[in-house]
Amino acid sequence: MKRALFITLNEVRLYLQDKGDLAFGLLLPVLTFALMYGAFGGETMFKATANIVNEDSGVYSQQLIEKLDSIDGISIDVMTAADADIKLERSDILLALFIPADFSETLSSGGKAELVFKQRGNGGLEGQILAGIIRSIAGEIDQEFQALHRVEGNLEGNDIPQSDIELTVRSLLEEERQQPSLGVAEEVVGGSTEFINQYLPGIITMYVLFALSLSAQAIVEERRRGTLERLLTTRLSAGELFFGKFISITARGFIQTLILLILSYAVFRLFTPVSFLACLVISFVFAAAAAALGMIIAAISRTEEAANWIAVVVTMFMVMMGNTFFQVGEDSVLATIGKFSLNTYANKAYTTIIAQEGALGDVWLQLVILAGVAVAGLFISRMIFRAVPGSK
Amino acid sequence: MKHLTHIWFIALKDLKIFAKDRASVFFFIVFPFMFIVLFTFLLQGTGGEDNRVELHMATREASGGLSQQIIGAIVTPDESLLKPGDPVIIWDKDYEASRQAVIDGELEGLLAFPADFTQSVMTGEKTKLEIFSDAGATYARAALNSIAGAISSQISTDKVVIDASISLLVGSGAIPADSESIDRATQQLLNAAMSGAAPGGSDSFLTYKIVNVGDVEAGNASDFVIPGYLVMFVFFAAAVSAQRIVWERQNHTLERLLASSVKRESILGGIYTGTFIRGLIQIIIFWVVGILVFNVDLGLSPPAVIILSVLMVIMSAAFALMLATLARTMRSAASLAVLTSLLLAPLGGCWWPSFLYPEWLQNIAKITPHAWATSGFNKLMLFGADFGDALPSMLALLVFALIFGIIAAWRFRTSAT
Numbered sequence: 105m106k107r108a109l110f111i112t113l114n115e116v117r118l119y120l121q122d123k124g125d126l127a128f129g130l131l132l133p134v135l136t137f138a139l140m141y142g143a144f145g146g147e148t149m150f151k152a153t154a155n156i157v158n159e160d161s162g163v164y165s166q167q168l169i170e171k172l173d174s175i176d177g178i179s180i181d182v183m184t185a186a187d188a189d190i191k192l193e194r195s196d197i198l199l200a201l202f203i204p205a206d207f208s209e210t211l212s213s214g215g216k217a218e219l220v221f222k223q224r225g226n227g228g229l230e231g232q233i234l235a236g237i238i239r240s241i242a243g244e245i246d247q248e249f250q251a252l253h254r255v256e257g258n259l260e261g262n263d264i265p266q267s268d269i270e271l272t273v274r275s276l277l278e279e280e281r282q283q284p285s286l287g288v289a290e291e292v293v294g295g296s297t298e299f300i301n302q303y304l305p306g307i308i309t310m311y312v313l314f315a316l317s318l319s320a321q322a323i324v325e326e327r328r329r330g331t332l333e334r335l336l337t338t339r340l341s342a343g344e345l346f347f348g349k350f351i352s353i354t355a356r357g358f359i360q361t362l363i364l365l366i367l368s369y370a371v372f373r374l375f376t377p378v379s380f381l382a383c384l385v386i387s388f389v390f391a392a393a394a395a396a397l398g399m400i401i402a403a404i405s406r407t408e409e410a411a412n413w414i415a416v417v418v419t420m421f422m423v424m425m426g427n428t429f430f431q432v433g434e435d436s437v438l439a440t441i442g443k444f445s446l447n448t449y450a451n452k453a454y455t456t457i458i459a460q461e462g463a464l465g466d467v468w469l470q471l472v473i474l475a476g477v478a479v480a481g482l483f484i485s486r487m488i489f490r491a492v493p494g495s496k
Numbered sequence: 497m498k499h500l501t502h503i504w505f506i507a508l509k510d511l512k513i514f515a516k517d518r519a520s521v522f523f524f525i526v527f528p529f530m531f532i533v534l535f536t537f538l539l540q541g542t543g544g545e546d547n548r549v550e551l552h553m554a555t556r557e558a559s560g561g562l563s564q565q566i567i568g569a570i571v572t573p574d575e576s577l578l579k580p581g582d583p584v585i586i587w588d589k590d591y592e593a594s595r596q597a598v599i600d601g602e603l604e605g606l607l608a609f610p611a612d613f614t615q616s617v618m619t620g621e622k623t624k625l626e627i628f629s630d631a632g633a634t635y636a637r638a639a640l641n642s643i644a645g646a647i648s649s650q651i652s653t654d655k656v657v658i659d660a661s662i663s664l665l666v667g668s669g670a671i672p673a674d675s676e677s678i679d680r681a682t683q684q685l686l687n688a689a690m691s692g693a694a695p696g697g698s699d700s701f702l703t704y705k706i707v708n709v710g711d712v713e714a715g716n717a718s719d720f721v722i723p724g725y726l727v728m729f730v731f732f733a734a735a736v737s738a739q740r741i742v743w744e745r746q747n748h749t750l751e752r753l754l755a756s757s758v759k760r761e762s763i764l765g766g767i768y769t770g771t772f773i774r775g776l777i778q779i780i781i782f783w784v785v786g787i788l789v790f791n792v793d794l795g796l797s798p799p800a801v802i803i804l805s806v807l808m809v810i811m812s813a814a815f816a817l818m819l820a821t822l823a824r825t826m827r828s829a830a831s832l833a834v835l836t837s838l839l840l841a842p843l844g845g846c847w848w849p850s851f852l853y854p855e856w857l858q859n860i861a862k863i864t865p866h867a868w869a870t871s872g873f874n875k876l877m878l879f880g881a882d883f884g885d886a887l888p889s890m891l892a893l894l895v896f897a898l899i900f901g902i903i904a905a906w907r908f909r910t911s912a913t
Contacts, residue, residue: 190796214701218705220706225711269660285622409519
């Protein structure tokens with residue numbers, strides 16, 4: 105056992121000295137999470153493209169388009185009527201605004217102008233909101249005509265010059281635009297905290313599993329080059345060699361998770377001391393299960409390339425099925441397939457502790473399954489593990 | 497001619513090695529389709545929903561307030577009477593319960609009138625509508641903001657009409673300038689505005705016509721999934737092949753080739769051609785299976801999709817060579833290949849659409865060839881873009897290929913020492 109621990113210490117030392125491995129195991133999860141956090145965490149902005157057919161050459165259609173374009177998150181795609189019709193026909197777009205040729209002229213002459221929404225069904229969720237925003241912007245143009253008309257109605261028979269009416273109305277409208285009588289105060293809940301709770305465990309387990317399963321490649325390389333065989337000429341037994349490798353992979357995974365959890369704590373203040381310790385227990389059991397998996401891959405692979413491919417395939421399968429990027433419905437086929445993924449249990453355990461403020465007792469089932477995989481994996485890999493190619 | 501023969505033989509040798517390596521064939525040909533099937537299955541029917549936007553409104557005012565009248569006027573009594581695209585407006589009578597529902601995640605958002613709404617409107621004091629929503633409920637927030645904007649705009653119009661009318665009437669001497677007369681006139685105008693019986697009417701000068709051209713049809717998830725995984729795995733396969741180039745350099749295969757009168761340029765060209773042909777085979781399989789099995793729609797300009805795919809292969813092959821020149825050991829080549837492939841794929845929009853990213857992240861993503869390729873594919877295959885719209889993406893991939901290729905040609909070593 106002592107010799108096995110020496111192997112472990114040596115491997116851990118090498119791991120901490122290998123900048124490439126450290127970058128893979130630590131930098132990549134941090135970058136991936138930062139990427140996802142930037143993309144989907146916190147408050148997200150409504151984004152849409154307004155498809156507009158502008159057949160009017162007047163000032164009001166231009167004003168409408170400019171105002172719409174100035175709204176954050178909304179981009180404008182001005183197209184011809186024929187293009188819009190083709191795209192609507194092909195369902196490439198679900199809603200297009202048609203501004204008719206006489207739009208500005210009609211408004212200027214005091215008439216009622218028409219805006220046309222060509223759409224499929226309700227226009228899709230995005231289209232409905234976009235249509236609401238377009239109506240709201242168009243409403244601002246309408247506001248001036250409406251106000252003028254109503255003031256003229258109120259002042260009928262009082263012989264007040266039209267220029268005075270227009271000047272007063274425009275000046276008051278401008279004041280209202282600067283400081284509206286009825287403003288809007290927005291308050292949001294959730295967001296970044298929910299996002300962190302949902303995705304952080306998944307990202308951590310994904311890269312720990314990646315690193316540990318890929319470590320099988322190094323064992324295969326050592327076997328192929330005869331390093332393991334040379335070690336057997338010392339007083340080290342095959343069993344000690346095997347357990348030394350297993351413990352070293354587990355230790356690597358544990359250290360990797362520990363650093364990532366400490367970073368998460370430093371940045372997001374996710375844990376209490378008790379929940380942090382609980383997460384460490386989960387990390388240790390998960391690292392052991394992943395290490396056992398890595399040992400099986402090392403045992404069955406003949407070449408480094410084969411070990412590499414098997415590790416990537418297995419990890420990607422477990423990541424995709426393990427509630428890492430999307431939540432799988434509980435009674436679905438995917439949920440059943442997901443039961444074969446280590447990440448499902450590890451992610452569930454972490455989420456229970458971090459997000460639901462659970463205790464280790466609440467995740468005993470996940471811990472037992474992961475520990476069971478570790479023991480079974482260790483047993484299977486020991487049975488088929490060969491330190492020397494072709495040996496018994 | 498002799499050099500071309502050398503290039504061809506080296507390329508052919510690489511292709512033979514690839515074809516015999518069942519693990520590689522599985523990983524780069526079969527494995528991507530496992531993802532494609534999974535995500536096509538998961539995203540099936542996405543975009544086919546055409547539910548109306550549902551907006552919840554509440555008021556903190558006591559009954560009889562102006563806000564109750566406003567909500568009463570716009571609330572949806574019967575959904576079947578709505579025109580296409582009209583939102584369903586629900587009046588939540590219990591403000592606190594609705595707020596709690598938002599906190600609990602049962603409701604996406606809520607628009608509420610303040611307790612002093614009527615008082616503020618009557619006295620001309622400023623007040624605010626409250627939007628309380630979940631941070632992630634992007635659509636609900638946008639919809640609530642747009643309806644809040646419309647209500648605010650109407651209140652502003654009423655205020656401008658009253659203020660302008662009073663100001664001009666006082667100025668012309670039509671009503672005395674004492675506060676009692678002004679208050680009386682203001683109250684009359686306000687009542688008329690609220691009852692909709694104002695002289696001149698409160699009708700809008702804009703009308704909206706809705707032309708329905710058909711139902712919303714579910715998009716084919718493969719139209720997004722296949723290009724994303726094509727970009728990821730073409731690049732991944734090429735990047736990983738750098739490992740073999742390093743291996744051949746380490747075991748002196750490349751040096752032996754040089755000794756047998758094969759020029760350095762021929763070796764470089766041969767490796768590049770082999771990686772390029774393998775990438776071509778990948779994209780042919782992707783698109784043929786995509787069209788025949790997944791019914792992928794190449795959009796209005798299929799040639800642009802093909803050119804973009806080929807440019808992706810050209811760029812990826814150049815990247816593989818560059819990676820092989822930069823990596824000293826097989827292990828670092830493998831790590832760099834996996835690292836770059838797995839980082840650039842999500843950043844470049846291969847796993848989820850990059851057009852969902854915030855502006856700053858989209859700008860960062862532009863340093864990756866993946867982002868240019870996926871945005872080109874998305875434009876062509878999802879949004880009906882034509883050839884011209886995809887030109888910037890094609891040009892960007894070409895520039896990436898040139899940069900990688902120049903670095904590779906300049907730094908390529910046949911010897912490990």
